[in-house]
Amino acid sequence: xxxxxxxxxxPATVANLGVGFDILGLALSEPGDxxxxxxxxxxGAHILDIQGDGGxxxxxxxxxxxxxxxxxxxxxxxxxxxxxxHLEKRLPLASGLGSSAASAVAAAVAVNALFGTPLSLIELLxxxxxxxxxxxxxxxxxxxxxxxxGITLSAGVSAEQIYPIPIPDRLHLSxxxxxxxxxxxxxxxxxxxxxxxxxMVAQTAAVARVMNALYRGDIExxxxxxxxxxxxxxxxxxxxxxxxxxxxxxKQNGAFGLVISGAGPTLLAVCDExxxxxxxxxxxxxxxxxxxIACIARHAxxxxxxxxxxxxxx
Amino acid sequence: xxxxxxxxxxPATVANLGVGFDILGLALSEPGDxxxxxxxxxxGAHILDIQGDGGxxxxxxxxxxxxxxxxxxxxxxxxxxxxxxHLEKRLPLASGLGSSAASAVAAAVAVNALFGTPLSLIELLxxxxxxxxxxxxxxxxxxxxxxxxGITLSAGVSAEQIYPIPIPDRLHLSxxxxxxxxxxxxxxxxxxxxxxxxxMVAQTAAVARVMNALYRGDIExxxxxxxxxxxxxxxxxxxxxxxxxxxxxxKQNGAFGLVISGAGPTLLAVCDExxxxxxxxxxxxxxxxxxxIACIARHAxxxxxxxxxxxxxx
Numbered sequence: 001x002x003x004x005x006x007x008x009x010x011p012a013t014v015a016n017l018g019v020g021f022d023i024l025g026l027a028l029s030e031p032g033d034x035x036x037x038x039x040x041x042x043x044g045a046h047i048l049d050i051q052g053d054g055g056x057x058x059x060x061x062x063x064x065x066x067x068x069x070x071x072x073x074x075x076x077x078x079x080x081x082x083x084x085x086h087l088e089k090r091l092p093l094a095s096g097l098g099s100s101a102a103s104a105v106a107a108a109v110a111v112n113a114l115f116g117t118p119l120s121l122i123e124l125l126x127x128x129x130x131x132x133x134x135x136x137x138x139x140x141x142x143x144x145x146x147x148x149x150g151i152t153l154s155a156g157v158s159a160e161q162i163y164p165i166p167i168p169d170r171l172h173l174s175x176x177x178x179x180x181x182x183x184x185x186x187x188x189x190x191x192x193x194x195x196x197x198x199x200m201v202a203q204t205a206a207v208a209r210v211m212n213a214l215y216r217g218d219i220e221x222x223x224x225x226x227x228x229x230x231x232x233x234x235x236x237x238x239x240x241x242x243x244x245x246x247x248x249x250x251k252q253n254g255a256f257g258l259v260i261s262g263a264g265p266t267l268l269a270v271c272d273e274x275x276x277x278x279x280x281x282x283x284x285x286x287x288x289x290x291x292x293i294a295c296i297a298r299h300a301x302x303x304x305x306x307x308x309x310x311x312x313x314x
Numbered sequence: 315x316x317x318x319x320x321x322x323x324x325p326a327t328v329a330n331l332g333v334g335f336d337i338l339g340l341a342l343s344e345p346g347d348x349x350x351x352x353x354x355x356x357x358g359a360h361i362l363d364i365q366g367d368g369g370x371x372x373x374x375x376x377x378x379x380x381x382x383x384x385x386x387x388x389x390x391x392x393x394x395x396x397x398x399x400h401l402e403k404r405l406p407l408a409s410g411l412g413s414s415a416a417s418a419v420a421a422a423v424a425v426n427a428l429f430g431t432p433l434s435l436i437e438l439l440x441x442x443x444x445x446x447x448x449x450x451x452x453x454x455x456x457x458x459x460x461x462x463x464g465i466t467l468s469a470g471v472s473a474e475q476i477y478p479i480p481i482p483d484r485l486h487l488s489x490x491x492x493x494x495x496x497x498x499x500x501x502x503x504x505x506x507x508x509x510x511x512x513x514m515v516a517q518t519a520a521v522a523r524v525m526n527a528l529y530r531g532d533i534e535x536x537x538x539x540x541x542x543x544x545x546x547x548x549x550x551x552x553x554x555x556x557x558x559x560x561x562x563x564x565k566q567n568g569a570f571g572l573v574i575s576g577a578g579p580t581l582l583a584v585c586d587e588x589x590x591x592x593x594x595x596x597x598x599x600x601x602x603x604x605x606x607i608a609c610i611a612r613h614a615x616x617x618x619x620x621x622x623x624x625x626x627x628x
Binding site (some may be wrong): 019020021022023024037090153156163165191192193197199200201203204205206208209210211215228231 | 470515517521532542
């Protein structure tokens with residue numbers, strides 16, 4: 001271990017982009033989780049403290065996503081050193097913004113930095129996936145954009161199955177996170193086990209339209225294609241309070257489409273100007289506030305880079 | 315009616331491109347069907363003669379794809395004139411090269427030309443789909459590339475749901491059509507009625523990879539992604555004689571992927587050089603010939619334009 005402390009940031013991410021269930025995702029520039037790590041006498045990775053989680057996250061090494069990822073990095077490095085983790089949760093839990101992926105990725109990047117950054121981001125991928133798997137399955141749809149940034153297609157969990165997709169210049173995002181919890185496990189449980197061949201064809205067509213729109217930078221077509229989801233949103237819609245009303249408000253204010261971010265309850269709207277994104281965020285916030293539901297609304301852009309080292313003390 | 319005769323060509327097409335079942339397709343420059351039309355005393359469209367079909371195609375107006383398309387164009391034009399059709403089939407029937415679409419499209423374009431070309435290609439689309447529907451369902455996956463050329467994404471059957479996709483510069487094709495018939499109805503009947511959610515996700519991922527590879531012009535990635543079909547090829551493989559052996563031969567000669575063209579039995583291989591495409595075509599032909607199965611093998615490129623008027627006599 002070459003450093004005495006290292007701190008890393010990993011961003012919030014939006015998985016699925018509507019119809020791209022389990023395969024598409026994007027990174028936001030803010031918010032994100034921050035993990036600081038330091039050497040520990042005891043072997044293995046251990047949580048020293050967590051701030052911002054309201055006491056809800058598990059502290060046990062094998063259950064905490066940051067800790068699992070940190071342990072996997074130690075294993076990758078063949079290190080028998082111990083690492084203490086300070087996790088600063090800036091992402092709301094179970095909100096559809098890739099909270100567990102952000103903690104796992106920030107921890108992996110921080111531990112790597114503690115050792116002088118011997119591993120590349122690509123080499124850290126399996127460790128991040130291990131961390132994510134501790135809470136929500138071995139999926140790359142949040143982890144990939146969190147680690148690498150940008151918009152990613154995750155056709156599998158190995159680095160060569162993850163493809164960066166161009167970020168349209170004019171893509172602006174609005175997000176609203178109502179103060180309701182939708183646990184990922186619940187959101188998965190309501191999904192159908194099978195779909196008709198016709199539904200599959202429609203879903204592949206819509207995903208192809210999303211890809212086409214991203215490459216062409218056509219935000220209007222992108223919004224329409226993201227929404228053309230005949231499988232996942234219909235199954236989950238009832239878990240998302242005021243989905244229909246928020247969609248209407250977003251569109252009345254210039255959104256080209258609105259989808260559930262990840263497993264929800266955060267909703268994501270897309271548009272093509274910053275001022276429009278601000279307006280949409282306000283309009284979405286008002287829908288929840290009028291119904292007496294607290295929420296956080298923000299406008300954002302896709303972050304072209306993902307996790308990063310914030311500080312290293314040698 | 316302003317002309318006394320009009321002749322049009324419509325190209326062979328490859329639907330599906332493997333994993334893009336019912337949504338992706340491309341046009342070949344050759345071969346194609348040729349339709350010549352002329353005014354007739356009798357109202358409506360009527361087959362006068364068909365060459366090259368071995369007597370297999372129906373001559374009845376409501377069953378013949380060219381005739382149905384021609385009648386739909388007459389209807390679009392609000393014309394009570396009669397039209398006689400000479401159809402020169404250059405495409406093998408039920409071969410997976412879009413034979414019915416080519417006849418329908420050539421007939422529609424020819425009838426339109428007989429009237430002085432009042433309708434655009436886009437306006438002819440519904441008539442071509444009517445023709446295709448007479449034999450193999452109301453699908454645009456062959457009709458769209460046949461009419462417009464290039465590589466198309468058909469997310470539906472209206473013109474605004476059909477998207478042109480870039481043709482990679484280095485894309486070369488090899489095709490082999492063994493002398494066995496696989497009727498589209500049979501090839502459809504063997505498909506599963508439903509797929510698991512996991513299969514759907516894998517299929518959407520593979521289609522997204524195809525789109526990504528087409529936009530990036532990455533032929534190697536394209537071939538791999540086209541083949542990543544966990545639903546349609548597994549169900550149809552047993553209808554395609556020597557599929558595995560032809561795939562092996564194609565790959566040994568430089569193909570990046572081999573898929574069933576449309577509903578088969580034509581097989582399509584992709585590679586990145588003309589000389590390689592020639593070699594692959596020869597190798598595929600040899601596999602069938604060694605097994606005593608006659609076949610036609612060819613190398614080809616994607617045609618950037620589709621149907622065209624050949625001659626008009628005023």
